[in-house]
Amino acid sequence: MMAYRALTFFDLDGTLLDAHSQVTPEVADAMQQLKQNDILPIIATGRTEPEVQHIMEAAQIESDIVMNGAFIRVNGTEIHSDRLDPELCRNVYEAVLENGDQLSYYNENNIWCTGYNDELINAYQFIHSQIPPIDPLAFEKYPVNMLLVLGKNNEGFYEERFPELNFFRNTPYSLDTVKKSVSKGNAVTILKQAMNLENVPTYGFGDGPNDLALLQACDTKIAMANGAPVLKEIADFVTKKNTEGGILHALRHFDLL
Incomplete structure (x- = not known):
């Protein structure tokens, strides 16, 4: 060492x-x-x-x-x-659909998203990063360490729905989403x-x-x-x-x- x-x-x-x-x-x-x-x-x-x-x-x-x-x-x-439980990912996915937002799934090798909207495109352009491919149910097939909620002024909706998660506003268009721990x-x-x-x-x-x-x-x-x-x-x-x-x-x- x-x-x-x-x-x-x-x-x-x-x-x-x-x-x-x-x-x-x-x-x-x-x-x-x-x-x-x-x-x-x-x-x-x-x-x-x-x-x-x-x-x-x-x-x-x-x-x-x-x-x-x-x-x-x-x-x-x-x-x-540290990986997220697939059932929790599903619950966030359903909440994102309900709120009219989009979602990205992250692990150490790849990123997938549920679909494209202006906030998603703007979020990845904001950090000069490639827009990920669409795979709405990626959490069923791959390990997921982090989620990215794409949308504006939506912290309250998700914080109330998922008290076990932390939501960090990392760009004007997106929320980094991880376990409280x-x-x-x-x-x-x-x-x-x-x-x-x-x-x-x-x-x-x-x-x-x-x-x-x-x-x-x-x-x-x-x-x-x-x-x-x-x-x-x-x-x-x-x-x-x-x-x-x-x-x-x-x-x-x-x-x-």
């Missing part, structure tokens, strides 16, 4: 990535420098691995927390996968325990409401200047915007580079 000086957890859109959801050369170089300094960079995102593979390759990062904590891989090795923050704890790294300092970087648990779980909490007020309120440090070199600014501030 490698002796790490620190663990760094990075959200993607609005945090590690630029305005076009890309890794800049400066950020890629910083990730390499972290590894040279015995600091492990880890992506922590609501997306699934196929959606971020090109990002991981561009940054040469081999560790991730994806689907808001439902799946964890460290240095290329799977260490955790699943979060980026819980994933930090699971990763540290699984890798016997409980005493290694942790740094969390984020901008959105679904990063709240991530920052709360980390020793040092870093919010982007473009981030949500709820993150800035608990942050140890508010860095510059993601489009203004915020990642490098924070890493240098804490002497990680």
Whole structure:
């Protein structure tokens, strides 16, 4: 087991990535420098691995927390996968039809959706990701770690119907949907325990409401200047915007580079 000086957890859109959801050369170089300094960079995102593979390759990062904590891989090795019960998926599917929305199903390898609407198309365009194929009953055939509800202003409907689930507004058009026990923050704890790294300092970087648990779980909490007020309120440090070199600014501030 490698002796790490620190663990760094990075959200993607609005945090590690630029305005076009890309890794800049400066950020890629910083990730390499972290590894040279015995600091492990880890992506922590609501997306699934196929959606971020090109990002991981561009940054040469081999560790991730994806689907808001439902799946964890460290240095290329799977260490955790939390799956949704198919009957629960069916109940959400029926509620989505009732409310006039659409739904996507996620696991570590694939994404399927129930159908196309404006919110679904806008949600995937918002993060510069491919629109998934249609398979309304994918949950009957494949394991599912996370759901994505496509629609606007619908949190209340689903939160009342499914108190056992968490709904995170990740774009204006979509809700990341996972078990109550699943979060980026819980994933930090699971990763540290699984890798016997409980005493290694942790740094969390984020901008959105679904990063709240991530920052709360980390020793040092870093919010982007473009981030949500709820993150800035608990942050140890508010860095510059993601489009203004915020990642490098924070890493240098804490002497990680």
